[in-house]
Amino acid sequence: MDTIVLSSSPTASSTPNLPKTPAIDHLKGLLKQIVRVTILDGRVFLGSFAGTDQPLNILLINAEEYRIGLEENPEGRYVGQIVIPWKLIVKVEGEVQQEDNGQMYF
Template sequence: MEKSQSEDYLKSLLNKNLRITTSDSRMFLGQFKATDSDRNIILGQTFEYRIPPPPKHVEQGAEPVTVDMASRYLGLVAIPGGCITKIEVEEFASQMKGNR
């Protein structure tokens, strides 16, 4: 992707909700505000979710267990680029290009 295409893509993400997973098993959900050349990301109106560890021992054929993720409101956060393992854009059909 060329630099101008990259810049246009990043601009199109401004104020969209991103889900960012970090290497310490946390997930941040907030509005994309900025990034830099080190891949650090600034999110606004952010919630942090702690992903629970998988059960250590599950019997074969056992019922699946649903665990709620603990969350807290953080507001404006900076996420270091080196800690990011996954970035997802949260879009609804009405927000995608070409849809009305």
């Protein structure tokens, strides 16, 4: 599996032939940001977005897993680094800073 690491460094050459598009720019803007990923079985992963690969699997670092539903675990558990397969993802949300210093997810 080839991983595309979206670097915010202007000298990074890890994405040699990657076209410049608004979608790629948006992904680069999410680097090192906290994202919340919900998957099909109801689990939610909260961690720092580190990149994606060609099939759009998502790589999170310093991630925690929360279970919602019957086997609920509201305290979560630390899972560290995780690759979440795109076919399991229901929703991806990123943090947005509001003017009043509050946080919300988009």
